[in-house]
Amino acid sequence: MSEEKLPRNILISVTLLSLAGQIAWAVENQFYNDFIDETLIAMGVPEFGPIAITLLVNITTCVGTLATILMGSYSDVIGKRKPILLYGFIFWAITTSLFPLSALFNIYGFGVVVFTAILFDSIMTFFGGMSLNAGFNAYVTDVTTLKNRSKAMGIAQITVLASLVIVYGALGMLIDFIGYYMFFILVGILVGVIGLIGVKKTREPKGLEPMNISTFQHIKNTFKKKSSVNYKNFLTVLLVICSWQIGLNVFFPYLIIFLKHTLGNRMMALMILFVALLISIMFSYPLGKLTNKLGRKRMTFISTLLFSLGMFFIGLSPELITLLLSGIMTFVFYTALSISTFTWVKDLYPSEGRGQFSGYWNLFSGTIPMIIGPIIGGIIAFNFGIKDIDSAGRTIFIPPDMLFFVAALVTLITLIPLIFAKEIKS
Secondary structure, eight states: OOOOOOOHHHHHHHHHHHHHHHHHHHIIIIIHHHHHHHHHHHHTOGGGHHHHHHHHHHHHHHHHHHHHHHHHHHHHHHTOSHHHHHHHHHHHHHHHHHGGGGGGGGGGOHHHHHHHHHHHHHHHHHHHIIIIIIIIHHHHHHHOOTTTHHHHHHHHHHHHHHHHIIIIIIIGGGHHHHHHHHHHHHHHHHHHHHHHHHHHHOOOOTTOOOOSSOHHHHHHHTTSOOTTOOHHHHHHHHHHHHHHHHHHHHHGGGHHHHHHHHHSSHHHHHHHHHHHHHHHHHHHHHHHHHHHHHOHHHHHHHHHHHHHHHHHHHHHOOSHHHHHHHHHHHHHHHHHHHHHHHHHHHHTOOTTOHHHHHHHHHIIIIIHHHHHHHHHHHHHHHHHOEEEEOTTSOEEEEOOTHHHHHHHHHHGGGHHHHHHOOOOOO
């Protein structure tokens, strides 16, 4: 399949919007969990960390999906993407900065702290789902074609990894010096500034017109078959995405906590992630081009096997150099899977409901995996985790390496729906 060039303004807007959103998600996916872990350690109840993290991830991902479906459908109905992006990023930045205030309720006990953290995270996640999952994903599908979409997704995937490098490598390493409160404020400012510059660079997609129906009628119409959609194949590709994302989410909410306690400090854990992600960034753009050359299905098959193998090696490698090498392998093929499968599913979106269908993509790529995966991981961590005393004399709770073995096994389920999935050739 030959490639088309991306216009400059689309290239810039995709890069900035994706980077801003992924910085916020990187913080939410790891540092919210680590903040809860640190708060519960300070309260003397670290063993409740897996339960708190499982509840946090489960509830907030449901909120994010509802926001994506609702606001994505609203965006389709009004025939505009820019307002969703603008207001979404403004409030996303503000609510990201406010999250650590949940720890101020520790005088009322463990339950109140966890409830408040979930409430604050849910509000933030609503605006994240609105701006990135609904607005941005629909915008990318609107302004790209079958011939250049994988290139745009390759760029978007670079920003996923770049955001992790920024958060883990730069901002994250400041936590020990400036504390979590200032850390979250800095992240909020960064998300707001980059996001608003990205919004300024966007142009409303051509051919996007208002609909003469309500948002809820538009959502209802999803369940009426569209002639332009092969629903069986669309669902099959969504199941491919869902399967490997469940494997990812078995271990991912506990990754920094595992590395931090295994290696003895947060700085070393972040350094491993920084190097692994930096190398993954170097492969992102070539992987996007390779996806076009090999095809979505073949690339997904290869990446699934190697992603699973990488996670298995992490579980076998609780030492610095082996963790680094297995981490590089895992993140490189996580990147390859993201590009091939996310590009594939966008190829199947109907032109009349891209914002709306972004919500259903989010259901299978976010909500279902982030309910099932963390529950599996939480059960394993709670039952097989180890209580220990750290160098500061605090009682800590270390997630077990079994998380990575189970994650690797679960990921291989991806191969079952992959057998039946079909890609568009032209």
